[in-house]
Amino acid sequence: MASESNIDFKKNLISMDGKNETSQQMHGSKKSNIAANKSNDIPEALQEVKNHLGDGAAENIMERIKMTEKKKKKQSDDVDTVSRKRKAENNEKLAVKEEETTLETGNQFIPTPLSHIPLKILMDIEMELVYTDEEEISFEFAEPVVSTSTQSACHDPKKADALSAPDGSTLPQIDKQLQMTLWEASACYRQENYTAAAEQFSTALELCSKGAAIDHPFESSPEDISSIASFIETKLVTCYLKLRKPDDALNHSHRSIILNPAYFRNHLRQAAVFRCLERYSEAARSAMIADYMYWLTGGTEQHISKLIKLYWQAMIEEAITREEAFSVMYTPFATEVKAGKINKIKDVFAKKHPDYKEHIYTDPHGLHILPQMAGWPSLPPQQYLLTLGFRNKHIGKVLERWSSRKLPIFSDRKAPFCPLTSEETKRYWDNTGKNVVPVIDFIRSTKLTDNRCACSPGIEKLHYASLLGRLGRAEEQSQVINQAMAELATIPYLQDISQQDAELLQSLMADAMDTLEGRRSDKGRVWNKIQQIGLIEDYLYQVEDNYLKNKRLRTARTQRMRMKRIQGTQQ
Numbered sequence: 001m002a003s004e005s006n007i008d009f010k011k012n013l014i015s016m017d018g019k020n021e022t023s024q025q026m027h028g029s030k031k032s033n034i035a036a037n038k039s040n041d042i043p044e045a046l047q048e049v050k051n052h053l054g055d056g057a058a059e060n061i062m063e064r065i066k067m068t069e070k071k072k073k074k075q076s077d078d079v080d081t082v083s084r085k086r087k088a089e090n091n092e093k094l095a096v097k098e099e100e101t102t103l104e105t106g107n108q109f110i111p112t113p114l115s116h117i118p119l120k121i122l123m124d125i126e127m128e129l130v131y132t133d134e135e136e137i138s139f140e141f142a143e144p145v146v147s148t149s150t151q152s153a154c155h156d157p158k159k160a161d162a163l164s165a166p167d168g169s170t171l172p173q174i175d176k177q178l179q180m181t182l183w184e185a186s187a188c189y190r191q192e193n194y195t196a197a198a199e200q201f202s203t204a205l206e207l208c209s210k211g212a213a214i215d216h217p218f219e220s221s222p223e224d225i226s227s228i229a230s231f232i233e234t235k236l237v238t239c240y241l242k243l244r245k246p247d248d249a250l251n252h253s254h255r256s257i258i259l260n261p262a263y264f265r266n267h268l269r270q271a272a273v274f275r276c277l278e279r280y281s282e283a284a285r286s287a288m289i290a291d292y293m294y295w296l297t298g299g300t301e302q303h304i305s306k307l308i309k310l311y312w313q314a315m316i317e318e319a320i321t322r323e324e325a326f327s328v329m330y331t332p333f334a335t336e337v338k339a340g341k342i343n344k345i346k347d348v349f350a351k352k353h354p355d356y357k358e359h360i361y362t363d364p365h366g367l368h369i370l371p372q373m374a375g376w377p378s379l380p381p382q383q384y385l386l387t388l389g390f391r392n393k394h395i396g397k398v399l400e401r402w403s404s405r406k407l408p409i410f411s412d413r414k415a416p417f418c419p420l421t422s423e424e425t426k427r428y429w430d431n432t433g434k435n436v437v438p439v440i441d442f443i444r445s446t447k448l449t450d451n452r453c454a455c456s457p458g459i460e461k462l463h464y465a466s467l468l469g470r471l472g473r474a475e476e477q478s479q480v481i482n483q484a485m486a487e488l489a490t491i492p493y494l495q496d497i498s499q500q501d502a503e504l505l506q507s508l509m510a511d512a513m514d515t516l517e518g519r520r521s522d523k524g525r526v527w528n529k530i531q532q533i534g535l536i537e538d539y540l541y542q543v544e545d546n547y548l549k550n551k552r553l554r555t556a557r558t559q560r561m562r563m564k565r566i567q568g569t570q571q
Helices: 044-053 060-101 119-130 176-190 194-209 222-242 246-259 264-276 280-296 302-322 339-352 393-403 422-444 456-470 474-494 499-516 526-570
Strands: 102-105 108-111 326-333 359-362 383-390
Touching (some): 176 194, 194 222, 222 264, 264 280, 326 339, 339 359, 456 474, 456 499, 474 499, 499 526
Antiparallel strands (some): 102 108, 326 383, 359 383
């Protein structure tokens, strides 16, 4: 993107009404029942993760969501008390901030540019939140108060391996061999011998896959085993990041989220991996979800939330700075935006970005949130419309057409019943696919939920993975499928989902696991059926449009011929 457009996401927060319209509705209406009724929303297909968990892991996320409900109820009561105080304080701060940072220019509200976030600050954030040496396994929503190092000093050998929850209850006892392996791995990590640590954590993961996780597995829940496996996966992420091997860390980061989607550090570590791979839009989305999860699971330290938001903001800035194919503008709004206002927004965009007006598109379904205004627990986040301008008209039109659907597709085929040849697939990727994927990722970087279909982020990734498979890029396909599964596992925590969405989520996860394990043909996958139906709909709409167009042409031609006959008769 041209340098004059690098920070337009900060400069051009323009309200056409001439004022900052603070949204009056709480994002997602997240009340104390945020995780209620979701135990049936998670796919049974997660039993296939037994390769990393051992048997009995089918209910890992189901059990976790039940615990989320209990924790969220308590957390909500605590937040209600703290929130009233914060709200008054934040209102005062926002008033001061507006007074200091806004310029009144006619009827436009334009915040001044924010300062660039130096790389050193990002490194400091990662050292504090990503590379922290967790000695205890985080059993979901029951943080151990006794670390493994402390446990080793216990006098009673029967209690030596027992973790304690805040309410005094005893958490599951870890298998002796596994615990010893984890101690050795942690010791290597603290000694900065990251290669040895990664080897030990990999050994621990193998022990988990063989069922050696809990001393009494029949007395423990799959959720406990899942927490242990997630802990090991996330430690592998930090080891490979320290070794500067982000490619090796990536799938581990995805699996840590699949196993434990409510732990905010798992998402933040995924963000760090994406940053190292220079996939900044995806890093921004991971950081956004990490911040939301921190609040959702009871995090109350504003310092931590501010650091995560700073990281999120830096990733958005980096994504925009490095992108040259499109430019963006965010517009705050509080009520429904009508077509007339969208046209005004597009006019403003065209004036400010003359190099990106081949096609201008405003996301009509977006409730976008910027990190500067995302105060989850205390204030309703300010919502924004996202407007994008493209140098390539074709890419802009394709994206706008796809975004009008309830269920996304990832194809530009004109004939739905004729599969693409290898040459056509490669040509489609070169001309369209590889240009659309970065735009979709950027749109998701400030869009926590989707009001069309809750599963849309996962479906988009699965379409992308299917295309990679047809291109013969199996390793990339596997990575994107793992990423899609991490998205799908996170969805029930981000928004309430309908029974229909729950069933779709279930089918998507099952088919994703089948694809990873090489079972059945790719043709019968749910996302491919969605795409096939979408292409048929496109074909029918095109036939209808052509028929109506030809009908109008025939009518016009008939009228012209009639007029000529009348004129000939009069002569």
